[in-house]
Amino acid sequence: MVKRIKLRTLAIGGLFTLFFVVIVGRLFWYQVWNQEFWMNEAKASWSVKRELAPTRGTVYDQKGEVLVMDAPAYTVAVGPRVIQELRTSNKLVEKNIDVERLIVDELHKVLKKPENELYNLVRSKQDTGEYYINREVRSEGWKVEEETAEQLRQFVSELKEETGLKDVGLYLMPEVKRFYAKNKLASHVLGYTDKQGEPIGGIEETFDEQLKGTPGVIQYEKDRIGNKLPTASEVYKPEKDGQNIYLTIDRTIQQYIEDEMREVYNRYSPHSMTVIAADPKTGDILGLANMPDFNPNKYWEASNIRNFYNPAIQARYEPGSTFKIVTLAAAVEEGIFDPNAYFESGSIRAGGRKIHDVNRVGWGTISYLEGLKRSSNVAFVKLGFEQLQEERMKSYIEKFGFGKPTGIELPWENSGQIQFQYPADVAAASYGHGKVLVTPIQQIMAVSAVANGGKLMKPHLVRRTEDLVTGKVTEREPEIVRQVIKPDVAKQVSEYLEQVVADQKIGTGKNAYIEGYRVAGKTGTALKVINGEYDSQRAVVSFVGYAPVEDPRIAVLIVVDDPQDYWEGGGFVAPFMFKKIASQSLRYMGVPTSHEMKDNGSKKGPVPIIKAPNIQGLKPYDAKRKLGEDGIVFETVGAGSVVKRQYPAPGEPLATGQRIYLLTDEPEKLPLPNLKGKSLRDVMEITSLLNWKVRIDGEGYVTEQKTSTENGQRMVEIKLAPKRT
Numbered sequence: 001m002v003k004r005i006k007l008r009t010l011a012i013g014g015l016f017t018l019f020f021v022v023i024v025g026r027l028f029w030y031q032v033w034n035q036e037f038w039m040n041e042a043k044a045s046w047s048v049k050r051e052l053a054p055t056r057g058t059v060y061d062q063k064g065e066v067l068v069m070d071a072p073a074y075t076v077a078v079g080p081r082v083i084q085e086l087r088t089s090n091k092l093v094e095k096n097i098d099v100e101r102l103i104v105d106e107l108h109k110v111l112k113k114p115e116n117e118l119y120n121l122v123r124s125k126q127d128t129g130e131y132y133i134n135r136e137v138r139s140e141g142w143k144v145e146e147e148t149a150e151q152l153r154q155f156v157s158e159l160k161e162e163t164g165l166k167d168v169g170l171y172l173m174p175e176v177k178r179f180y181a182k183n184k185l186a187s188h189v190l191g192y193t194d195k196q197g198e199p200i201g202g203i204e205e206t207f208d209e210q211l212k213g214t215p216g217v218i219q220y221e222k223d224r225i226g227n228k229l230p231t232a233s234e235v236y237k238p239e240k241d242g243q244n245i246y247l248t249i250d251r252t253i254q255q256y257i258e259d260e261m262r263e264v265y266n267r268y269s270p271h272s273m274t275v276i277a278a279d280p281k282t283g284d285i286l287g288l289a290n291m292p293d294f295n296p297n298k299y300w301e302a303s304n305i306r307n308f309y310n311p312a313i314q315a316r317y318e319p320g321s322t323f324k325i326v327t328l329a330a331a332v333e334e335g336i337f338d339p340n341a342y343f344e345s346g347s348i349r350a351g352g353r354k355i356h357d358v359n360r361v362g363w364g365t366i367s368y369l370e371g372l373k374r375s376s377n378v379a380f381v382k383l384g385f386e387q388l389q390e391e392r393m394k395s396y397i398e399k400f401g402f403g404k405p406t407g408i409e410l411p412w413e414n415s416g417q418i419q420f421q422y423p424a425d426v427a428a429a430s431y432g433h434g435k436v437l438v439t440p441i442q443q444i445m446a447v448s449a450v451a452n453g454g455k456l457m458k459p460h461l462v463r464r465t466e467d468l469v470t471g472k473v474t475e476r477e478p479e480i481v482r483q484v485i486k487p488d489v490a491k492q493v494s495e496y497l498e499q500v501v502a503d504q505k506i507g508t509g510k511n512a513y514i515e516g517y518r519v520a521g522k523t524g525t526a527l528k529v530i531n532g533e534y535d536s537q538r539a540v541v542s543f544v545g546y547a548p549v550e551d552p553r554i555a556v557l558i559v560v561d562d563p564q565d566y567w568e569g570g571g572f573v574a575p576f577m578f579k580k581i582a583s584q585s586l587r588y589m590g591v592p593t594s595h596e597m598k599d600n601g602s603k604k605g606p607v608p609i610i611k612a613p614n615i616q617g618l619k620p621y622d623a624k625r626k627l628g629e630d631g632i633v634f635e636t637v638g639a640g641s642v643v644k645r646q647y648p649a650p651g652e653p654l655a656t657g658q659r660i661y662l663l664t665d666e667p668e669k670l671p672l673p674n675l676k677g678k679s680l681r682d683v684m685e686i687t688s689l690l691n692w693k694v695r696i697d698g699e700g701y702v703t704e705q706k707t708s709t710e711n712g713q714r715m716v717e718i719k720l721a722p723k724r725t
Contacts, residue, residue, distance in 0.1 A: 049217065049218070049219040050217070050218050050219075051215050051216070051217055052215060052216035052217060052218060052237075052238065052239040053176070053215060053239065054212065054213030054214060054215055054216070054239040054240055054241045054242060055070050055176070055213065055239075055241040055242065056070050056176075056178065056193075056211050056212055056213065056241075056242045057207075057210065057211040057212075057213070057241070057242030057243045057244045057245060058070070058244045058245075059190065059203060059211075059244070059245045059247065060244065060245070060246045060247065061246075061247055061249050061250060061251040061254075062246060062247060062248055062249060062250050062284075062286075062463055063250065063251070063684065063688055064246070064688060065181075065251050065688070066181050067180070067181055067182060067185070067186065067190060067247070067249075067251070068178065068179070068180055068181065068190055068203075068204070068296075069178075069179055069181065070176045070177070070178060070179070071145070071146075071176070071177055071178075071179035072145075072146055072174065072175075072176065072177075073143035073144060073145055073146075073149075073174075073175050073176060073177030073179075074143060074144050074145075074146075074148075074149040074172040074173060074174055074175060075136060075142065075143055075144075075172075075173040075175055076107070076111065076136070076137040076139070076144060076152065076170075076171070076172060076173075077134045077135060077136050077137060077170075077171045077172075077173060078103065078107075078121055078122050078134065078135055078137060078169055078170055078171070079132075079133060079134045079135075079167070079169035079170075079171065080121070080122050080123060080124050080125070080131040080132045080133075080134075080135060080169075081130070081131040081132065081133050081169075082167055082168070082169035083099055083100050083103065083122050083168075083169035084100070084122075084123065084131050086099040086100075086163075086165070086168070086169065087099065087100050092163060095163075097162065097163055099159070099163065099168055099169065100119075100122055100123075102159060103118075103122065103159075103168070103169065103170050104118045104119055104122060106152070106155050106170075107137060107139075107152075107170075110148060110151050110152060110155075111137065111139035111144070111148075112139065113137065113139045118137070121135050121137060122135075122169075134171065140298070140300050140301075141177075141195070141297075141298065141300070142195050143175055143177040145177065145179070149172050152170065152172060153172060155170075156168060156170050156172075178192070178193045178197075178204075178296075179297065180192070180295070180296040180297050182251065183295050183296075183297060184258070184293050184294065184295045184296075185251070185254055185255065185258060186249055186251075186254050186287075186288070186289065187202075187293045187294050187295065187296050188201070188202060188288065188289065188290050188293065188310040188312065189202055189203060189247070189249060189285075189288050189410070189461060190202045190203055190204060190296060191203060191204035191205050191206075191296070192204060192294075192296035192299045194299075199211075199212075200299075200308075201308065201310070201410075201411060201412075202410060202411075203245065203247070203409065203410075203461065203462070205411050206409050206410060206411055207243075207245055207409070207462070207465075210242060210243040210245065210465060211242040211243065211245065212242050213239065213240050213241045213242035213243075214239065214240040215239055216236075216237045216238045216239030216240070217235070217236075217237045218235070218236045218237075219235040219236075240469050241468055241469065243465045243466060243467050243468070244465065244466040244468065245462055245464075245465050245466075246462070246463045246464045246465070246466070247461055247462060247463060248279075248284035248285050248286065248460055248461055248462065248463045249285065249286065249287060249288070249461065250286050250287065252588055252680075252684065253277055253286045253287040253554075253581075253585045253588065254286075254287040254288075254289065256287070256580075256581050256584045256585055256588075257275045257277060257287040257288075257289050257581055258289050258293075260275075260577050260580050260581055261273050261275055261289055261291050261577070262291070264560065264563075264573050264577060265291040265292075268560070268563035268564050268565060268569075268570040268573065269563070269564045270291075270560050270561050270562050270563040270564070270570070271561045271562040272290060272291060272292070272306070272309075272311050272315070272561045272562075273290065273291040273558075273559065273560050273561065274289070274290050274311045274312045274315070274440045274557070274558075274559040274561075275287070275288070275289050275556065275557065275558050275559075275577070275581065276288050276312055276440055276441065276444045276556070276557045277554055277555070277556045277581065277585065278444050278445070278448055278459065278554070278555050278556075279553065279554065279555075280447075280448035280449075280451035280452045280457075280546055280552045280553075280554075280555045281452045281457075281478070281552070281553075282457065282460075282478040283445065283448065283457030283458050283459045283460055283478055283479065284459075284460055284463065284478075285408070285459055285460065285461050286554065286585070288312050288461075289312075290309075290310055290311050290312055292304070292306055292307045293307060294307040294308060310410065310412070311440065311559070311561070312439070312440045312441055313406075313408060313410050313412070313413040313414065313439055313440070313441050314412055314413070314414050314439070315414070315439060315440065315561075316414050316416045316417060316437040316438060316439055317437060317438065317526065317540050317559070317561070318432060318433050318434070318436065318437060318526040318540065319432045319436070319438045319443055319524055319526060319542065320431075320432045320433065320524035320525050320526030320539075320540065320541075320542060321375045321377075321431060321432055321508075321522060321523055321524040321525060322432065322443060322447075322522050322523070322524035322542050322543070322544045322557075323429075323431070323432030323436065323438070323443075323524070324372075324375065324380050324430075324431055324432060324522060325446070325447055325450060325493070325497065325522050325544070326396060326397060326400050326402075326446060327380050327383055327384045327388070327393070327396075327430050327431070328372065328380075328383070328493055328496065328497075329396070329400075329450055329484075329485050329489070329490070329493050330384075330388055330392065330393065330396035330485075331383045331384075331387065331388060332485075332489050332492055332493050332496075333396075333485045333486065333489045334387075334388065334392065336383065336387045336388070337368065337383065338368060339367060339368055339369035339372075339496065340367055340368075340369065341367065341368050342365050342366065342367055342368075343365070343366070343368065343371065343378065343379060343382055344362070344364070344365050344378075345357055345359075345362035345363045345364065345365070345366050345371065345374075345376050345378050345379070346359075346360065346361055346362025346363075346364075346378065347360065347362065347378065348377075348378045348381050348382065350381050350385045350386070350423070350424070350427035351385065351422060351423035351424030351425070351426060351427040351428075352422075352423065352424055353424045353427070355377055355378065355381055355427060355428075355431075356377065356378075357374075357376050357377050357378055358375065358377070358525075359374075362376075362378070363376075368383075369496065369499065370506065372496060372497075372499070372500060373499060373500050373503050373506050373507045373508065374506055374508065375500075375508045375522075375523060377431045380430045380431040381427050381430050381431060383430065384426070384427070384429065384430025384431070385423075385426050385427040385430050388430075389426070390420055390423075390426045393426055393429065393430065394418065394420060394426075396484075397418055397429070397436065398418065399456070399482065399484045400446040400449060400456060400484055401442055401445055401446055401449075401456050401481065402416055402418055402436070402438055402442050402446065403415060403416055403417065403418040404416075406439075406441050406442060406445055406458065406459050407458055407459075408441055408458075408459045408460065408461060409460065409461045409462050410461065413439070413441070414439050415439075416437050416438045416439050416442055417435065417436075417437040418435070418436055418437075419435040420435060421435065432524065432526065433526060440557055440559050441459055443544060443557055444459075444544065444555060444556075444557040445457060445458075445459050447522075447544045447545075447546065447555055447557070448546070448552075448555045449484050449485070449490070450485070450490050450493050450494060450497070451490075451494065451520070451546040451552040451555055452490070452552060453487040453490045453491070454483055454484050454485040454486055454487050454489065454490040455480050455481075455482075455483055455484070456480070456481040456482050456483075456484050457478060457479065457480060457481065458479040458480075458481050460476060460478075460479070462476060463475070463476060464476060494520045494549050495520075495549070497520035497521060497522060497545075498518055498519065498520040498549050500520070500521060500522055500523075501513050501519045501520065501521050501545065502518075502519075508522075508523045509521045509522060509523050509543065509545065509575055510575075511572065511575035511576050511579065512543060512545055512575035512576075512578045512579050512582075513579070514547060514579055514582060514583045514586070516593035517547045517548050517582075517583070517586060517591075517593055518547065518548045518549035518550060519545055519546070519547045519548075519549065519582070520545055520546055520547070520549045521543060521544060521545020521546070521575070521578065522543070522544055522545070523541075523542070523543050523574065523575060524540075524541065524542040524543065524544070524574075525539050525540075525541050525542075525571060526539060526540045526542075527539050528540060528562060537566060537567070538562050538566060539562070539566055539571060540559065540560070540561045540562065541559075541560050541563065541566075541570070541571050541572075541573065541574050542557070542558055542559045542560065542574050543557075543558045543574035543575045543577070543578045544556070544557045544558070544578075545575075545578050545582070547582055547586060548586075548591065548593075553586065553589060553591050554582060554585050554586065554589070554591075556578050556581055556582050556585075558573075558574040558575075558577045558578055558581075559574075560573055560574055560577075584699065587679070587680070587699070587700075588679075588680050588684075590679055590682075610632070610653070610654045611650075611651050611652065611653055611654065612632075612646070612648045612649065612650055612651065612652050612653075612654055612660055613626065613627070613632075613650065614646075614650035614651075615627065615643055615646055615650075615660070615662065616643055616644065616645060616646055616650065617642060617643065618642070618643050619641060619642060619643075620636055620640075620641075620642075620643060620662065620664060623643050623662055624636070624662075627660060632654065632659070632660055634659055634660045634661070634662060635659055635660075635661050635662070635673075636661075636662045636664065637661055637662065637663050637664070637670055637673055637686070637689075637690070638663055638664035638665040638669075638670050639664060639665070640664030640665040641664070642664060643662045643663065643664055644663050644664060644665065644666065645663040645667075645689070646660055646661065646662055646663065647660065647661045647663075647685055647688075647689045648660065659682070661685060661686060661689055663689065663690075667689065667690045667691045668691060670690055672686070672687070672690060672692055672705075672707060672714075672716055673686065674705075675702045675705050675716075675718065676702050676703065676704075676705065677701055677702060678701065678702050679700075679701055679702075680696065680699070680700075680701075680720060683696075683702060683718055687716060690714075691714065692707075692714045692715065692716050693710075693713055693714065693715045693716070694715075694716050694717075694718055695715070695716070695717045695718065696718050696720065697717070697718065697719050697720065698719055698720035698721055699720050699721075699722065700720045700721045700722040701720060701721065701722070702718055702719070702720060703719050703720065703721045704718070704719040705717070705718050705719075
């Protein structure tokens with residue numbers, strides 16, 4: 001008996017000992033051997049780590065008008081669990097209130113989302129069979145703007161009041177959304193961000209690293225309720241917001257371009273259209289647009305993938321007669337162009353093929369200058385194929401930048417194509433056909449090189465970047481790729497091209513003539529290849545030109561691909577478009593007419609560039625005296641004792657006749673001065689300087705102004721009319 005008791009005691013003791021050893025082993029395993037792992041697991045349960053999202057940088061036009069910015073937005077969500085509980089609530093059943101139906105009806109009305117999809121959302125269940133706590137309502141763009149959010153907010157408020165409940169199962173979660181302030185304006189320049197916030201195309205994609213900034217982080221310890229422990233350590237790394245970008249695009253010129261394009265696009269329904277406006281001296285792109293386009297705020301509504309295609313940099317096409325500018329410039333540079341020499345027009349055999357003028361019987365024996373005005377193919381075959389010949393011809397084509405990407409700050413740029421396989425290819429290239437395929441951006445920069453004195457410039461869309469964290473501002477300087485032709489040659493070529501527009505009898509560019517300004521330019525018509533053959537009923541029509549010839553301030557390229565009613569008017573739209581866009585832009589920029597420039601003695605050469613002196617910090621009297629000595633027109637705004645700000649800023653170039661505005665007080669404290677009689681440029685400068693929003697009606701000079709306030713923003717409505725002579 002005793003022996004049995006001892007055995008039991010030993011067995012029980014052994015079990016307890018084994019149990020104790022196991023416990024100690026496990027404790028050793030957790031607290032010593034695997035301490036680091038389990039300590040990290042424990043910390044995770046009482047530690048909170050949150051990422052701090054940076055604000056994406058704002059994109060402005062060259063004058064500081066917002067084009068793209070982050071704006072408040074909201075994600076809409078429903079609570080299936082709450083909504084279904086309310087459906088069975090005796091209190092609401094008695095009142096005959098169906099919360100589910102009311103919410104579905106409101107979301108259908110406001111978000112345009114199908115009712116069946118909404119019912120599926122508010123009734124959705126987990127795998128366990130329980131209703132979801134919340135479900136996001138993903139109407140096309142997912143996040144809704146403030147105006148839509150306010151509608152839903154008002155509905156929720158009224159529903160809560162009607163039911164007496166604090167939670168009705170409809171929620172608005174504050175977030176941030178990319179907002180494109182001008183909708184479709186410059187859509188191919190800007191690009192867009194998709195529903196996941198990823199940048200697609202344009203500046204958004206190219207400058208994503210600069211725009212997106214760097215996320216921050218905050219980490220701290222919490223109690224079981226979620227409150228931060230007062231004695232807890234904290235790790236905080238602030239977010240770094242993205243850089244702001246100032247484009248070379250001028251919003252007003254961009255608007256001129258798109259308004260004119262839309263009118264022609266609706267009238268002639270071309271396959272596509274492209275217009276590019278550039279400052280030929282700097283390579284800055286003042287405006288760039290394509291049709292069809294899209295609205296970055298609602299990119300999913302675009303009807304076709306073509307809407308996102310950017311022909312300005314991606315399309316390569318036979319340029320037609322606009323390319324004759326390259327042949328002409330090369331011939332003048334090589335000394336083989338004699339405007340007074342004669343040739344027989346009509347047709348010529350070159351490279352084993354017969355080439356015709358647009359007038360197949362020709363104009364008889366004419367001079368080369370007349371051949372240029374009439375855009376004779378024969379004249380340019382004789383210059384390019386017979387006299388320049390293949391090696392020199394190809395050399396100049398490459399010097400003018402064709403066959404390689406320009407390097408503009410946009411993704412997916414096409415390099416074009418220069419391919420001479422047979423002698424016939426050289427002959428065709430001399431008048432812009434055959435194996436010479438160019439992009440619009442290459443074409444505008446090549447012509448700008450003739451306009452600016454022979455310098456091929458690198459095109460740019462970004463003028464400067466601004467880091468708000470460090471305060472660093474990075475200004476970009478104009479980039480010269482190479483000197484293509486000599487300045488005196490460029491001047492001579494410009495004068496020849498001017499006659500293409502000025503000769504109102506035979507000049508093919510006569511419809512681009514602008515009263516008061518000297519315009520140089522060239523038309524182009526390239527028949528489209530359909531099923532391997534040139535189709536005489538379908539073409540790419542174009543015009544490229546610049547003004548004023550004596551001091552070019554703007555170059556514009558128009559490309560209209562396959563307009564309908566080609567022979568009835570579609571083939572003649574390009575020069576008319578140039579005329580309207582260029583004339584509006586020149587007057588908006590305050591560029592004096594050629595007659596005014598002649599009166600100022602500028603006929604001897606281009607007007608010298610004057611930079612705005614630094615007069616900030618000076619007393620108004622001293623500032624006025626300094627500007628008066630320099631012969632600069634100025635205007636003082638305010639009655640303060642010191643010049644606090646000036647426009648244009650110190651160092652910025654001043655156009656001929658452009659005035660400097662002196663601010664002697666903070667902009668928000670200053671009233672808007674009388675603008676009557678001022679030009680549109682003056683209006684835009686003053687209102688931008690004083691932070692007024694402006695609405696413009698008409699063209700010319702100010703006849704009326706009316707001020708008001710909208711949502712706390714000062715607003716002025718301006719009426720313009722041509723000045724009576």
